[in-house]
Amino acid sequence: MNRYPVWKYAIIVIALLVGAIYTAPNFFGEAPAVQVSAAKTGLKVDPATQSRVEAALQEAGIRPEAISLEVGSLRVRVDSTDTQLKAKDAIQRALVKDAADPDYIVALNLLPRTPGWLSALHAAPMYLGLDLRGGVHFMLQVDMQAALSKKAESLAGDLRTVLREKNVRHGGISRNGQAIELRLRDAATLAAAKRVLLEQFADLQTTETQEGSDFKLSATIKPQAARLVQEQALKQNITTLHNRINELGVAEPVIQQQGLDRIVVQLPGVQDTAKAKDILGRTATLEVRMVDESVEGRAAEAGSGPVPFGTERYPDRSGQAVIVKKQVVLTGDNLTDAQPGFDSQTQEPTVNLSLDAKGSRIFKDVTRENVGKRMAIILFEKGKGEVVTAPVIRTEIGGGRVQISGRMTSTEAADTALLLRAGALAAPMEIIEERTIGPSLGAENIDKGFASVTWGFVAVATFMCVYYMLFGVISSVALGINLLLLVAVLSMLQATLTLPGMAAMALVLGMAIDANVLINERVREELRGGASPQAAIHTGYDRAWATILDSNVTTLIAGLALLAFGSGPVRGFAVVHCLGILTSMFSAVFFSRGLVNLWYGSRKKLRTVSIGTVWRPDGQVPAKVD
Amino acid sequence: MEFFKIRRDIPFMRHALVLNIVSLVTFLAAVFFLFSRGLHLSVEFTGGTLIEVSYSQPADLEAVRGGIAKLGYSDVQVQNFGTARDVLIRMPAAKGVSSGQQSEQVMAMLKTLDASATLRRSEFVGPQVGDELAVDGLMALAFVVGGIMIYLALRFEWKFAVAAIIANLHDVIIILGFFAFFQWEFSLPVLAAVLAVLGYSVNESVVIFDRIRENFRRLRKLDTVAIIDNAITSTISRTIITHGSTQLMVLSMLLFGGPTLHYFALALTIGILFGIYSSVFVAAAIAMWLGVKREDLIKGGAPKRGETDPNDPNAGAVV
Numbered sequence: 037m038n039r040y041p042v043w044k045y046a047i048i049v050i051a052l053l054v055g056a057i058y059t060a061p062n063f064f065g066e067a068p069a070v071q072v073s074a075a076k077t078g079l080k081v082d083p084a085t086q087s088r089v090e091a092a093l094q095e096a097g098i099r100p101e102a103i104s105l106e107v108g109s110l111r112v113r114v115d116s117t118d119t120q121l122k123a124k125d126a127i128q129r130a131l132v133k134d135a136a137d138p139d140y141i142v143a144l145n146l147l148p149r150t151p152g153w154l155s156a157l158h159a160a161p162m163y164l165g166l167d168l169r170g171g172v173h174f175m176l177q178v179d180m181q182a183a184l185s186k187k188a189e190s191l192a193g194d195l196r197t198v199l200r201e202k203n204v205r206h207g208g209i210s211r212n213g214q215a216i217e218l219r220l221r222d223a224a225t226l227a228a229a230k231r232v233l234l235e236q237f238a239d240l241q242t243t244e245t246q247e248g249s250d251f252k253l254s255a256t257i258k259p260q261a262a263r264l265v266q267e268q269a270l271k272q273n274i275t276t277l278h279n280r281i282n283e284l285g286v287a288e289p290v291i292q293q294q295g296l297d298r299i300v301v302q303l304p305g306v307q308d309t310a311k312a313k314d315i316l317g318r319t320a321t322l323e324v325r326m327v328d329e330s331v332e333g334r335a336a337e338a339g340s341g342p343v344p345f346g347t348e349r350y351p352d353r354s355g356q357a358v359i360v361k362k363q364v365v366l367t368g369d370n371l372t373d374a375q376p377g378f379d380s381q382t383q384e385p386t387v388n389l390s391l392d393a394k395g396s397r398i399f400k401d402v403t404r405e406n407v408g409k410r411m412a413i414i415l416f417e418k419g420k421g422e423v424v425t426a427p428v429i430r431t432e433i434g435g436g437r438v439q440i441s442g443r444m445t446s447t448e449a450a451d452t453a454l455l456l457r458a459g460a461l462a463a464p465m466e467i468i469e470e471r472t473i474g475p476s477l478g479a480e481n482i483d484k485g486f487a488s489v490t491w492g493f494v495a496v497a498t499f500m501c502v503y504y505m506l507f508g509v510i511s512s513v514a515l516g517i518n519l520l521l522l523v524a525v526l527s528m529l530q531a532t533l534t535l536p537g538m539a540a541m542a543l544v545l546g547m548a549i550d551a552n553v554l555i556n557e558r559v560r561e562e563l564r565g566g567a568s569p570q571a572a573i574h575t576g577y578d579r580a581w582a583t584i585l586d587s588n589v590t591t592l593i594a595g596l597a598l599l600a601f602g603s604g605p606v607r608g609f610a611v612v613h614c615l616g617i618l619t620s621m622f623s624a625v626f627f628s629r630g631l632v633n634l635w636y637g638s639r640k641k642l643r644t645v646s647i648g649t650v651w652r653p654d655g656q657v658p659a660k661v662d
Numbered sequence: 663m664e665f666f667k668i669r670r671d672i673p674f675m676r677h678a679l680v681l682n683i684v685s686l687v688t689f690l691a692a693v694f695f696l697f698s699r700g701l702h703l704s705v706e707f708t709g710g711t712l713i714e715v716s717y718s719q720p721a722d723l724e725a726v727r728g729g730i731a732k733l734g735y736s737d738v739q740v741q742n743f744g745t746a747r748d749v750l751i752r753m754p755a756a757k758g759v760s761s762g763q764q765s766e767q768v769m770a771m772l773k774t775l776d777a778s779a780t781l782r783r784s785e786f787v788g789p790q791v792g793d794e795l796a797v798d799g800l801m802a803l804a805f806v807v808g809g810i811m812i813y814l815a816l817r818f819e820w821k822f823a824v825a826a827i828i829a830n831l832h833d834v835i836i837i838l839g840f841f842a843f844f845q846w847e848f849s850l851p852v853l854a855a856v857l858a859v860l861g862y863s864v865n866e867s868v869v870i871f872d873r874i875r876e877n878f879r880r881l882r883k884l885d886t887v888a889i890i891d892n893a894i895t896s897t898i899s900r901t902i903i904t905h906g907s908t909q910l911m912v913l914s915m916l917l918f919g920g921p922t923l924h925y926f927a928l929a930l931t932i933g934i935l936f937g938i939y940s941s942v943f944v945a946a947a948i949a950m951w952l953g954v955k956r957e958d959l960i961k962g963g964a965p966k967r968g969e970t971d972p973n974d975p976n977a978g979a980v981v
Binding site: 591 | 663664667706714716765766780781782783784785786787788790791795798799801802803805806809810813817850851853854857858860861862864865868869872896899900903904906907908909910911912913914915917918919920922923926927930
């Protein structure tokens with residue numbers, strides 16, 4: 037009765053094998069490495085970059101341990117930190133021509149020293165959280181109300197244009213918070229305006245009120261549309277943050293959306309929070325200026341003359357100089373939106389800009405006076421200006437809807453739109469949480485977490501072995517297997533290990549032994565009741581199972597609650613806690629039974645079981661016939 | 663080895679009234695301290711800035727306090743953290759000073775006082791985050807309580823569910839009471855510990871209830887009180903050994919986990935100790951006061967069924 041069929045042993049062997057393989061990468065430690073990634077949107081890190089890096093390393097006489105090309109980055113692993121610095125210099129020289137405006141980011145990093153065959157099985161070590169490796173953590177809150185106000189402003193501008201086109205006479209359009217208010221003189225125009233809104237502004241919902249003889253139509257953004265606006269704002273802010281953080285040269289930045297309006301930024305290894313914050317909080321600014329079309333200006337643009345007085349020279353994206361006047365026509369504040377699109381007549385890719393009311397008015401005047409001339413849109417970031425686009429003004433543009441077209445691919449149009457939007461960050465952000473962990477503290481936390489788990493484990497295992505003899509040894513082995521499987525699952529999921537996670541690991545081991553105590557106590561009780569050893573083992577395991585299940589369910593309920601409602605450190609705790617409960621059911625019951633069966637199951641005339649003292653109230657020794 | 667050589671059932675329920683009064687008094691004291699002193703909430707909940715600085719020699723706390731006062735911040739706590747060389751500074755959220763500016767200012771000031779000051783960690787939490795964490799924490803507690811009650815009501819009967827949850831909430835309140843009385847810092851990991859211990863100690867009550875149910879079925883001649891006494895006596899060995907093992911782990915965290923895990927381990931320790939007490943003396947007693955009867959647990963009334971049949975699906979777990 038205490039025998040496992042072969043397939044059950046097969047499951048155990050497979051589980052142990054898989055567990056061992058996926059736990060293994062955690063023991064190889066980390067090696068210094070140099071990481072190369074692109075600093076500009078247009079550039080890619082590809083096999084060509086790899087061969088350039090290889091050539092540079094060879095020239096410098098550095099033999100890398102491994103070079104791996106991953107999505108967006110190239111990683112060169114070397115043997116020591118000395119070589120790491122040399123390799124970084126060599127690669128920097130080869131790839132970065134202009135230090136002030138780098139094409140590639142060359143950063144120092146640590147890479148797991150996982151052997152190739154393990155990597156091939158996708159086995160990788162657990163990812164260490166910031167509290168274990170040091171670094172900074174920011175949580176940013178996006179001001180969604182501002183994003184919605186901006187959208188309303190842009191829609192108000194659109195509405196003005198469309199109503200003019202349709203010849204609907206209104207008594208004024210104004211934005212009140214996130215609502216657009218439209219005044220109308222009579223019922224007929226009210227009906228007309230409503231029709232226009234219904235046909236062309238699917239994002240708006242309207243309510244009407246009567247004030248004296250006038251009508252007021254109030255339009256607000258529909259909830260679905262508002263949600264879309266918020267999603268876009270968040271995505272755009274994340275993109276902008278990505279671009280900015282690239283400059284910091286952080287090896288593995290984490291930039292994630294959290295909830296509906298928050299962004300979490302984690303920069304492992306960064307200690308200089310001031311600089312990081314400066315970069316996160318920086319806003320790129322956008323300016324619209326007229327291009328100097330005078331003879332002197334042209335000459336300066338061609339490079340054959342000095343830059344005329346009252347003008348400045350900025351490069352465009354291909355490096356070509358553009359001479360623009362110092363006077364600023366518009367700034368990014370007046371830009372409410374920039375989207376790529378297609379011209380309805382020529383089917384050419386375009387970039388469509390929306391301006392707010394003030395911007396539209398200025399734009400109309402400027403374009404009327406400057407038909408045939410060029411207008412430059414310049415993006416300023418880090419105090420450097422770059423001309424995003426410099427289109428020729430064809431006609432007077434009113435209504436705040438600007439279309440830029442001509443000689444663009446649709447990708448270029450999308451890039452330009454992105455850059456323009458980045459200049460006008462979709463919505464302002466505020467840092468609402470910030471954490472810095474020094475590298476020494478991180479290392480200490482690892483040691484402390486490790487010591488807690490180790491010594492706790494040793495204490496529990498010693499007690500079990502002394503109290504329950506061989507059954508205690510089996511329980512301890514099962515506990516060890518539980519730890520192995522837990523680490524394997526965490527590594528497989530690439531979960532982030534934090535200090536609370538390590539605490540959860542210790543706690544879960546302490547709780548997991550509960551199952552073995554239940555089983556061992558029950559087996560003793562059966563023996564005390566006079567059952568034969570084989571029968572005692574059998575009923576002991578069977579009866580204990582229901583209780584083990586019960587206790588794990590209640591613990592799991594608490595774990596799931598923490599997972600659902602917890603954030604940050606609590607979540608790290610909850611993940612390990614829940615997984616640990618699941619692995620403990622396998623190791624404490626299924627696996628330990630396997631060991632017991634292997635040891636005792638095949639003995640037909642089993643007389644004693646090594647489970648420590650089986651004490652009886654009546655003083656008799658249980659049926660022992662030695 | 664065998665620690666528990668118990669010859670006769672221990673009459674736990676004879677003292678139920680006294681013990682429950684003790685429980686009630688402890689509980690009320692905990693509630694009193696919770697209200698009168700309040701929890702010393704960590705920066706995560708209140709919002710504000712926390713800076714941990716380490717020096718090469720034991721730090722001069724007065725100098726640090728004086729320096730910070732000169733910067734114009736009030737309500738600042740400065741204390742040693744772990745060792746005499748480490749200092750923990752807590753500052754409430756100041757209006758008009760954005761996010762981490764506080765910590766930069768303070769660090770710059772500390773460097774001028776003593777060049778060996780190095781930043782170990784800093785934390786800034788905006789007030790909006792703190793409120794949310796408190797709400798989330800309460801939601802998690804409600805979820806755990808609700809989930810466990812539903813589970814126990816399905817698995818046993820409502821009287822047991824009520825008894826178990828009262829017993830274990832009483833533990834939670836007592837843990838919080840300790841934190842209020844000693845003004846230990848209540849942080850997110852402590853909250854996690856409290857909830858984990860709630861889920862953990864409920865299963866203690868489950869084990870005893872399981873045995874009570876089995877006894878109702880097996881020992882037909884005994885009255886409810888004797889049945890409960892027998893159930894507790896026969897599970898006490900297991901209760902103490904499992905909690906002892908868990909406590910060994912927690913002790914290891916308390917000793918080796920450093921200051922970061924200190925209060926986490928402390929909350930677990932209190933939770934585990936009171937968990938034993940409450941499931942032995944409180945849960946079963948409340949079930950008794952609520953008037954559990956044989957009929958509540960053995961439905962259908964077929965008396966022969968399950969008497970000796972180990973395969974009875976309704977037999978439940980026995981330990």
